[in-house]
Every structure is written in C-alpha cells, then in structure tokens.
Amino acid sequence: MRILFIGDDWVGSNARSLADGFRQAGHDVVVVDTTFVTLPARFSPPWIYSKTRGQRAPWDLDVVHHRIESIAADFRPDLLFCFRTVHLDQHRLLGTPARLHVHYSPDDASNPYNTSPGYLRCEREWDLVVTTKRHNVPELIDRGARAVKFVLSAYDPAWHHLSARRDPRRYLVGFVGNCRPDRRDTTVALARRYGERMLVRGPGWRRVPALRRTRAVVGGPVYGEHFSASIASIAANLVFLNSDNRDTHTCRTFEVPAAGGLFVGQRTGEHAALLAEGRECLLFSDDDEMLEILRWCEQHPEQARAIAEAGHRRIVTGRHRYVDRAAEIVASLEGGDDGPGTGIAGPASTRMDRGRGVREGAR
Structure with missing residues (x-):
C-alpha cells in the first residue's frame, strides 16, 4: 500500500x-x-x-x-x-x-x-x-x-532494547514517565523512603518542590535509546497507569520489559494476560503491596533480575x-x-x- x-x-x-x-x-x-x-x-x-x-x-x-x-x-x-x-x-x-x-x-x-x-x-x-x-x-x-x-x-526495537548503562549508579527503584496528579503523592513518598536509591525522570518532575527536597535523583524526560539506558540503571521499574485514560495497559507495559527492565506495575487483567505474575513481572494492587515488592527486590536481587530477563523474553518474542x-x-x-x-x-x-x-x- x-x-x-x-x-x-x-x-x-x-x-x-x-x-x-x-x-x-x-x-x-x-x-x-x-x-x-x-x-x-x-x-x-x-x-x-x-x-x-x-x-x-x-x-x-x-x-x-x-x-x-x-x-x-x-x-x-x-x-x-x-x-x-x-x-x-x-x-x-x-x-x-x-x-x-x-x-x-x-x-x-x-x-x-x-x-x-x-x-x-x-x-x-x-x-x-x-x-x-x-x-x-x-x-x-x-x-x-x-x-x-x-x-x-507496542514497543520499538530501534529504541527499546537491552542497553549498556550510561549512569554508573544503580537505583533500587525508578519511574520514567510524565508527572501526573495521580502519580505525584506515591512518587514523592517513595522518594522520601528511598532517597538516592531512587531515580525519577520525565516531564514535570523537576517542578515538584516536595520531590526536589528529597535525596532522589530527579531529571527531565528521556526518549529513544536514552530511555533504555535509564531503564538499565533501575532494579525495579515502576509502571504507573494514567487514570484519566482509564488505562489497563500502556506503552511502558511493553517498553520497560523490552529494554530489559523489571516490570513492577499495577495489577490489571491486560497486564496479567501479557506477563506471568511472579515469573515475568511483579504486580501490585495498592501501595502496601508495592512496598512489599520493593523490599523483596532489595533482598533478592538475583531473583529479581531473573524475572526481568523472563519478562524481556516474553515481550520480544510475543509480536508486540x-x-x-x-x-x-x-x-x-x-x-x-x-x-x-x-x-x-x-x-x-x-x-x-x-x-x-x-x-x-x-x-
């Protein structure tokens, strides 16, 4: 055509x-x-x-x-x-x-x-x-x-792929995406808890005073291959959905695993159908369950990496x-x-x- x-x-x-x-x-x-x-x-x-x-x-x-x-x-x-x-x-x-x-x-x-x-x-x-x-x-x-x-x-293999780190630091938890009202309180609370072990990147985050007062590393948006390089530095990559769009999945659903990141996201039917919970991703229904997952990732880094690798294989072989x-x-x-x-x-x-x-x- x-x-x-x-x-x-x-x-x-x-x-x-x-x-x-x-x-x-x-x-x-x-x-x-x-x-x-x-x-x-x-x-x-x-x-x-x-x-x-x-x-x-x-x-x-x-x-x-x-x-x-x-x-x-x-x-x-x-x-x-x-x-x-x-x-x-x-x-x-x-x-x-x-x-x-x-x-x-x-x-x-x-x-x-x-x-x-x-x-x-x-x-x-x-x-x-x-x-x-x-x-x-x-x-x-x-x-x-x-x-x-x-x-x-979907994801784009030209941008979302296994990438070498450009940041020598490793972060326990991170979020790469837009600053939105439905994400702000949770992100600030995590930044207060994890400080310099947390990376936050995306439009609008540097204009949140409460976030800047934490020790978290906060930066602007990253696109293309720079996105994958950021994902490579994060052990647990949070996937927050957009409530205004009534999301049950999002582009990050595919982009994070395609870049090799451990998918830690909200529990939805579409997420559960795309990735096997506990084997290819980690899902939560509330903030308490999310914190429990992050504690587990901190205590079991090798197992967390194995789940990330399995999620990567599932997405890149799944016609997405x-x-x-x-x-x-x-x-x-x-x-x-x-x-x-x-x-x-x-x-x-x-x-x-x-x-x-x-x-x-x-x-």
Missing part, C-alpha cells in the same frame, strides 16, 4: 515508530510531521495563540494541510493514516484523495483531552478508528463510528513491535485479523466498500 502518514515525527515519538512499522511491514510510507502544530515552542506566537484561543494557530494548520494536499496529489495514497490528528481540519483530512482514511488514537478516545469538537463532529466519517483502549470500542460505536479496531500498545501492530491494522482493512486485537467492530465490510467508492470518485 501507499500510505500517507500524518503525525508527530520527533525522535522517540510513538507516531514515528508506527510509521516506521508500516514501512517495515512492506508498505511505501511518506510522513507529514505535525509536531509544530501539536507542540508549538513555548512562548512562541502559535503557543500564545493556542493558550489564549484554545485552538491551534490557523497559519500553522494551513501550512501542514497544504503539505498534505501537495504530497497526496503526486503520491496518490491508498491510505491516509492519521495519528491523533484531532487538532487538524477534519474536513480537509477526509477530503484528501485516498482509498481509505484511518484515524489512530493512542490514548482514551473518550477523554476530552484526546478529542476536539471538530474531530467529534466528523468521527463517523472516518473509514476506521483505531484505539489502544479496549473500553473505547463500544463507546466509539455508540458515538457513530463506522468501524473500530482495538490494538494493544510496532511493525506487528501495523500488520494487524492492514490485515483488518483487508478483511482479515492478524493479531491479539478484537478485530473490527461495526458494519465494516459495508462501510469499507462505500469508502472505496467515495474516495476513488474524489480523485
């Missing part, structure tokens, strides 16, 4: 990994980067406009849409694949000549943060909506989506790369189902045929 891929293309982004996954699956892929629209530079005119108007800067939107339309005219894509493009002009995206138009939401598609009024008005016009949240499937169908595909999150997810999505579009997802929900075949006729007619 010829795929015109629209999404944020910064190094280490999930969108870049999925675009590369389609290429690795054998497709011809051209990427249009939307980073300057979705993540404008702080205090720049587009950033100020978005903060004061609640919308993306129209001049930036026009630039990205002109690029999409210019490339599509020459490339003549079979598939326009949009990775969380809720802030772009939906009518212009859907009007781009292509046989199929697919929107991918990596987070909870019912969380207002991950949608926009413009997207919601046009959601039912997409040929397929892909979500990584199983609970979104019936919700999207109820909203009128023509067809919905659930896929698990972005190329595997790309293959699942394409198989669904072609009428099959090639992976652990639920397949397409909704009147898919009728809708796909209608989509082909409309899009080809638009050419």
Whole structure:
C-alpha cells in the first residue's frame, strides 16, 4: 500500500515508530510531521495563540494541510493514516484523495483531552478508528463510528532494547514517565523512603518542590535509546497507569520489559494476560503491596533480575513491535485479523466498500 502518514515525527515519538512499522511491514510510507502544530515552542506566537484561543494557530494548520494536499496529489495514497490528528481540519483530512482514511488514537478516545469538537463532529466519517483502549470500542460505536479496531500498545526495537548503562549508579527503584496528579503523592513518598536509591525522570518532575527536597535523583524526560539506558540503571521499574485514560495497559507495559527492565506495575487483567505474575513481572494492587515488592527486590536481587530477563523474553518474542501492530491494522482493512486485537467492530465490510467508492470518485 501507499500510505500517507500524518503525525508527530520527533525522535522517540510513538507516531514515528508506527510509521516506521508500516514501512517495515512492506508498505511505501511518506510522513507529514505535525509536531509544530501539536507542540508549538513555548512562548512562541502559535503557543500564545493556542493558550489564549484554545485552538491551534490557523497559519500553522494551513501550512501542514497544504503539505498534505501537495504530497497526496503526486503520491496518490491508498491510505491516509492519521495519528491523533484531532487538532487538524477534519474536513480537509477526509477530503484528501485516498482509498481509505484511518484515524489512530493512542490514548482514551473518550477523554476530552484526546478529542476536539471538530474531530467529534466528523468521527463517523472516518473509514476506521483505531484505539489502544479496549473500553473505547463500544463507546466509539455508540458515538457513530463506522468501524473500530482495538490494538494493544507496542514497543520499538530501534529504541527499546537491552542497553549498556550510561549512569554508573544503580537505583533500587525508578519511574520514567510524565508527572501526573495521580502519580505525584506515591512518587514523592517513595522518594522520601528511598532517597538516592531512587531515580525519577520525565516531564514535570523537576517542578515538584516536595520531590526536589528529597535525596532522589530527579531529571527531565528521556526518549529513544536514552530511555533504555535509564531503564538499565533501575532494579525495579515502576509502571504507573494514567487514570484519566482509564488505562489497563500502556506503552511502558511493553517498553520497560523490552529494554530489559523489571516490570513492577499495577495489577490489571491486560497486564496479567501479557506477563506471568511472579515469573515475568511483579504486580501490585495498592501501595502496601508495592512496598512489599520493593523490599523483596532489595533482598533478592538475583531473583529479581531473573524475572526481568523472563519478562524481556516474553515481550520480544510475543509480536508486540510496532511493525506487528501495523500488520494487524492492514490485515483488518483487508478483511482479515492478524493479531491479539478484537478485530473490527461495526458494519465494516459495508462501510469499507462505500469508502472505496467515495474516495476513488474524489480523485
């Protein structure tokens, strides 16, 4: 297939990994980067406009849409694949000549943060909506989506792999991820308990005064291979879910074990299905159980490493790369189902045929 891929293309982004996954699956892929629209530079005119108007800067939107339309005219894509493009002009995206138009939401598609009024008005016009949240499937169908595909999150072997340490220190416990209200109290409490034996990295953590007053090592975000190097320095890698997205698994579910880290995460049905508790991961249901796990890791470092190694093997041999997810999505579009997802929900075949006729007619 010829795929015109629209999404944020910064190094280490999930969108870049999925675009590369389609290429690795054998497709011809051209990427249009939307980073300057979705993540404008702080205090720049587009950033100020978005903060004061609640919308993306129209001049930036026009630039990205002109690029999409210019490339599509020459490339003549079979598939326009949009990775969380809720802030772009939906009518212009859907009007781009292509046989199929697919929107991918990596987070909870019912969380207002991950949608926009413009997207919601046009959601039912997409040929397929892909979500990584199983609970979104019936919700999207109820909203009128023509067809919905659930896929698990994934890891990218280019970034998430066994890595040599760049930090000579070893940490008993660590968390690499965004600072969020539902993670802050637990993380600060752990930092007070473990001090310099704890590493915390990610956006926003250095702006938490209570965390900075501890002896924990706190740093900014790490992406790409730098993520794996950080994981290599941590004995017990915490995997916190995002309650706003009602997560039952997350990208870190795959990225931490793929990088060789010991997965210490919240107990969910999806986590238990992906990794064998006690043999390939360690799961907790509350803070007391998490502390018990950390005490065990401190007392049994060799056994903890063995569990990490087993978790690594399970993930890297389990078809959880972005190329595997790309293959699942394409198989669904072609009428099959090639992976652990639920397949397409909704009147898919009728809708796909209608989509082909409309899009080809638009050419």
